[in-house]
Amino acid sequence: MGEAIVVTSGKGGVGKTTTSANLGTALALTGKKVCMVDTDIGLRNLDVVMGLENRIIYDLVDVAEGRCRLNQALVKDKRFDELYMLPAAQTKDKHDVTPEQVRDIVLELKKDYDYVIIDCPAGIEQGFRNAVAGADRAIVITTPENAAVRDADRVIGLLEQSQLTAKLVINRIRPGMIKSGEMLDIDEICQVLAVDLLGIVPDDEKVIKAANTGEPTVMDPSSRAAIAYRNIARRILGDMVPLMPLDEKSGVFKRFRRFLGIG
């Protein structure tokens, strides 16, 4: 029996889908059997980020309404044999499935997969309730902005009500801005939200590029965000991995550039 992890945030645009895609891929990279579920019905994105858009035949709503079997709707990844995705419907909306239907689908998937990663839509309405229904644990994504932290706090409260423990991932960190005091720092965010920190992901232009080419960032080990996602995946597996040092790393990078004579 596998484990279902919902990736949520409350606020939109903080990196739920990116994180889902990258964590799914990173877990597959370690040899686990992983299925990603997109519950953002009406605004599906996970397939685009994964580059699997053109392989979709059936979707989540088709499965929920019994138009196809679960296995028929699963899309196999092009890079890994043990990585699958259940896409959301694009023509329906969130009210076309119930939390019970999603729970049943997730329960079914947990039998066959080590990890089921559920990509949650923004907001705290029906779509959120659908996504959370079948989850065993939750990852809350936030960025170092006040608005995102407020929404993360609200979502953590709602998750606690449904007896889910949330772990925090702080995305799109800019070490330079934190150092100059222009951005909320990590300790401050953790103090307010009072949940365990699962990982930090630095802001990286390669993530945008990778999403546009349908190739998850984790595949490119030269990207710092990729290393951060791999670290998070290892922590999910239970390994003790220290937090990525934000400054020191750039110091090494600078030294390397200086060595090459371009810094």
Add this chain to the structure above:
Amino acid sequence: MTDKQHITIKGVKEGLVFLLDDACDFSALLEELRYKLEKSHQQVLTGPLIHVHVKLGARLCSEEQKEAILDIIRNQGNLLVQSIEAEKLKELEPETDSGNLKLMTGVIRSGQTVVHDGNLLLIGDVNPGGTLRCSGDIYVLGALRGMAHAGELGREDAIIAASLLRPTQLRIAEVISRPPDEWVSTDAAMEFAYLHEAQMQIDKISQLYRFRKDPIVFKGV
């Protein structure tokens, strides 16, 4: 005569104090008063003019009821009623300190509201967007970053204390205060907010005893 005494007559320097029970039936009270004055307490009624204070306790009496009591007492020639009073507002200012203190543990997150009748001690934080509402005092053993409303039903002597006072808004009774527009706290020490002449004031927790009726006073060496 009923089996239970509803009326106590005490002699004080100024005269007599009539303590009337506030829980019994009003007609029984009148009957007992009449009985006491006419039958059993003849000795007090024969002397010189005596001033009388009537205390009704917590009983809410209409003017007619008060008049009925006064009539009975006035019928005795030498009793002069000086005052008749009830303990007003008894319900509004009970339990100033430990009474009805609720202890809670946890984080009040955005969108969550805690409402309590009485005083509240929260061990944990109140995050921005979280709300505490209380008819009495609010004490937060943690960071208060959200909204707190003490003395919600109008108690202006209510206070809001927190280990770290960084609220988005504070309310005591009818007064609303918006930091940091109105006040800024840079101190990391425990502080409390109170009302002074209908203005929100902030002070260190060590100054709280000045606003309390019965702070601890140590005597002797």
